[in-house]
Amino acid sequence: MFRHTPLRYATLLLLAAAGILYAFTTGYFGLEILAEIAILAMLAVSLDLVAGFGGMVSLCHGALMGAGAYAYALLSTEAGLSPPLAMAAAMALAGAAAWLIGAICARTQGIFFIMATLAFGQMGYAYVFESPLFGGDDGLAGIPRLDLSALGINLGDSRTFALFCLAALALAYGFAALLLRSGMGRSLVGILHNEQRMRALGLTVWRTKADMFGLSGMIAGAAGALAAQHSMFISPGLLSWTVSGEALVVVILGGLGTLVGPLVGAAAFVSLKHEVAAYTNHWHLIVGAILIAVVMTRANGLFGWLESRLVRLRPSRSTDDA
Amino acid sequence: MSDTGFWALQTLNALQLSMLLFLLSIGLTVIFGLMHFVNLAHGALYALGAYLAATLAGLGGYWLGFLLAPVGVAAVGVLLYAGLIRHLRQAGPMAQVLVTFGLIFALLDLTRIVWGDLPLSLNTPEVLTGRVALLGVKYPTYRLFVIALGLAVLAGLALVLNRTQVGAMIRAGVDNDAMAACLGIRVERLFFLVFCVGCALAGLAGAVAAPLLSVRPEMGLEILIPTLIVIVIGGLGSLKGAVAGSLVFGFVQTFGAVLAPQLASVLIYGLLAAVLVLRPAGLFPARG
Numbered sequence: 001m002f003r004h005t006p007l008r009y010a011t012l013l014l015l016a017a018a019g020i021l022y023a024f025t026t027g028y029f030g031l032e033i034l035a036e037i038a039i040l041a042m043l044a045v046s047l048d049l050v051a052g053f054g055g056m057v058s059l060c061h062g063a064l065m066g067a068g069a070y071a072y073a074l075l076s077t078e079a080g081l082s083p084p085l086a087m088a089a090a091m092a093l094a095g096a097a098a099w100l101i102g103a104i105c106a107r108t109q110g111i112f113f114i115m116a117t118l119a120f121g122q123m124g125y126a127y128v129f130e131s132p133l134f135g136g137d138d139g140l141a142g143i144p145r146l147d148l149s150a151l152g153i154n155l156g157d158s159r160t161f162a163l164f165c166l167a168a169l170a171l172a173y174g175f176a177a178l179l180l181r182s183g184m185g186r187s188l189v190g191i192l193h194n195e196q197r198m199r200a201l202g203l204t205v206w207r208t209k210a211d212m213f214g215l216s217g218m219i220a221g222a223a224g225a226l227a228a229q230h231s232m233f234i235s236p237g238l239l240s241w242t243v244s245g246e247a248l249v250v251v252i253l254g255g256l257g258t259l260v261g262p263l264v265g266a267a268a269f270v271s272l273k274h275e276v277a278a279y280t281n282h283w284h285l286i287v288g289a290i291l292i293a294v295v296m297t298r299a300n301g302l303f304g305w306l307e308s309r310l311v312r313l314r315p316s317r318s319t320d321d322a
Numbered sequence: 323m324s325d326t327g328f329w330a331l332q333t334l335n336a337l338q339l340s341m342l343l344f345l346l347s348i349g350l351t352v353i354f355g356l357m358h359f360v361n362l363a364h365g366a367l368y369a370l371g372a373y374l375a376a377t378l379a380g381l382g383g384y385w386l387g388f389l390l391a392p393v394g395v396a397a398v399g400v401l402l403y404a405g406l407i408r409h410l411r412q413a414g415p416m417a418q419v420l421v422t423f424g425l426i427f428a429l430l431d432l433t434r435i436v437w438g439d440l441p442l443s444l445n446t447p448e449v450l451t452g453r454v455a456l457l458g459v460k461y462p463t464y465r466l467f468v469i470a471l472g473l474a475v476l477a478g479l480a481l482v483l484n485r486t487q488v489g490a491m492i493r494a495g496v497d498n499d500a501m502a503a504c505l506g507i508r509v510e511r512l513f514f515l516v517f518c519v520g521c522a523l524a525g526l527a528g529a530v531a532a533p534l535l536s537v538r539p540e541m542g543l544e545i546l547i548p549t550l551i552v553i554v555i556g557g558l559g560s561l562k563g564a565v566a567g568s569l570v571f572g573f574v575q576t577f578g579a580v581l582a583p584q585l586a587s588v589l590i591y592g593l594l595a596a597v598l599v600l601r602p603a604g605l606f607p608a609r610g
Contacts (some may be wrong), residue, residue, distance in 0.1 A: 057415075057419070104595070104599055105598075107602075108598065110414075111354075111358075111360055111415040111419075112554075112598065112602055114415065115550060115554050116595070118547070118550070119551070119554075119591050119594040119595050119598065120595060122547060122591050123588055123591035123595065126587035126588050126591060129587075130583075130587065130588070131584070241547065242543070245423050248419075249420070249424075252420055281434075282431040282434065282435060283431075284427040284428070284430055284431045285427065285432065287424075288424040288425065288427030288428030288429075289424070289428055290424075291420060291421070291423070291424035291427070292406065292424040292428070295413075295417050295420045295421050296406070296409065296410075296421065298413075
């Protein structure tokens with residue numbers, strides 16, 4: 001079951017402090033990176049929710065994020081909905097799509113689940129890529145950001161927008177943590193440990209899986225709506241399976257099933273990408289090598305490794321692995 | 323062009339695509355069937371085969387590349403097996419997916435470093451340039467050669483799998499690896515053999531595809547999803563499944579693009595989703 005250990009609290013506080021401090025000290029480029037980290041971290045948290053706690057390794061979360069982004073873009077420009085309403089609708093749409101995918105895929109296991117979600121994700125990608133409604137290969141431009149001027153907040157400013165993304169990430173994280181503490185979250189972890197027993201206890205397994213997948217998709221959709229506002233431009237590439245793959249890499253890099261780890265992973269991944277990109281064009285090679293190294297050492301990512309090291313130092317403390 | 327000629331042309335195109343996919347998917351599917359190992363880097367090996375073929379063709383003509391590219395890719399396969407895959411055998415599908423995903427990244431950039439970003443092109447060998455009149459259309463000889471090669475590989479593999487002792491051992495391993503090991507079959511060695519042959523076939527597919535497409539670093543990533551669709555539709559682990567899946571994909575993709583261009587790719591993913599829901603093990607699963 002998911003629990004906030006002191007180490008997890010400390011890491012969260014550290015991350016929040018670092019994020020806010022960075023937002024107030026860095027320039028334009030740093031703020032862009034910060035917003036990118038926050039959005040990627042939201043996607044990673046939503047993926048960890050289902051992959052780390054339900055064993056549902058999804059390769060369609062990129063597509064769900066893209067669905068949120070496209071829904072937001074179309075509803076706020078073409079349909080003329082006000083941005084907050086468009087954002088809510090985009091989240092609902094992505095959540096509904098995710099629920100449907102989760103319900104259909106719930107009875108498949110392991111590699112078949114991965115393949116099935118890949119198929120649905122690619123279906124969305126192919127549809128968006130070819131349909132003229134979505135601007136095809138050219139994507140859509142001129143997407144407005146939320147207007148919070150009533151609260152005295154101007155999201156056109158990149159510092160304010162980066163802070164807004166951090167706040168959204170905090171909300172998403174809190175929501176995910178609450179979900180995992182709830183009855184449904186506990187049931188999901190139960191399914192991960194022993195699906196047969198949960199079924200014998202009278203749980204409708206596919207419903208729990210689908211509900212959790214839907215809520216996770218909602219968070220991914222919110223990340224997508226934010227991503228659309230961040231760059232104010234979207235293209236079908238957002239839905240590609242490699243985006244889902246990268247999100248999975250972030251989760252693994254940080255620590256699967258820790259919920260805090262994906263935040264660490266997102267910060268490490270994006271910083272690494274920009275650091276390496278300053279020296280060479282071949283950052284994929286470095287990321288690939290690091291990913292292979294992390295998986296081969298069987299450590300559960302950066303945060304998982306830290307946690308297991310600290311537990312080894314204090315063997316009397318019992319901590320759970322979920 | 324006459325109406326029948328048009329359909330004959332599309333059928334040949336579909337067959338040619340199917341045979342290319344068959345070369346790629348057969349290795350992947352038997353590797354999975356035998357050892358439940360998911361190798362996402364299979365597409366990267368195909369790209370490597372195309373690059374090797376293009377380079378070797380520059381040195382000694384097309385046929386040198388055609389013959390040596392599969393050998394080169396198989397050699398890379400041996401390295402991958404010894405360095406990574408052997409250690410991943412007991413890990414779950416998640417670790418395998420991730421490591422081979424990392425391999426895709428790494429191989430993609432390695433090909434970029436070695437061969438650059440610009441696409442390479444490879445001429446068809448002189449014997450196979452030109453067209454042959456067939457079923458009322460003039461069809462490029464090289465594409466017919468691809469179809470013939472695919473059929474020849476299919477016949478060869480069917481012969482080995484169904485008529486030889488090694489084939490019987492592989493089928494036994496796919497059906498029940500623990501029992502096969504109890505009967506004294508060295509399943510691990512068999513897996514190594516199948517893995518190398520699968521890599522060689524991926525390299526062959528790359529060498530054959532190189533004159534048809536331009537050789538680009540991303541080509542491996544682009545072919546991966548169709549290959550995975552083929553093996554999932556067909557059913558993991560079986561030769562029959564790889565053939566059926568390749569044909570289904572080739573025909574749906576080709577005729578879909580002609581008849582309903584808007585829906586062509588959505589159609590194939592929809593088909594895949596339908597197969598996964600209705601027959602999760604695929605059309606011709608290796609084990610019952």
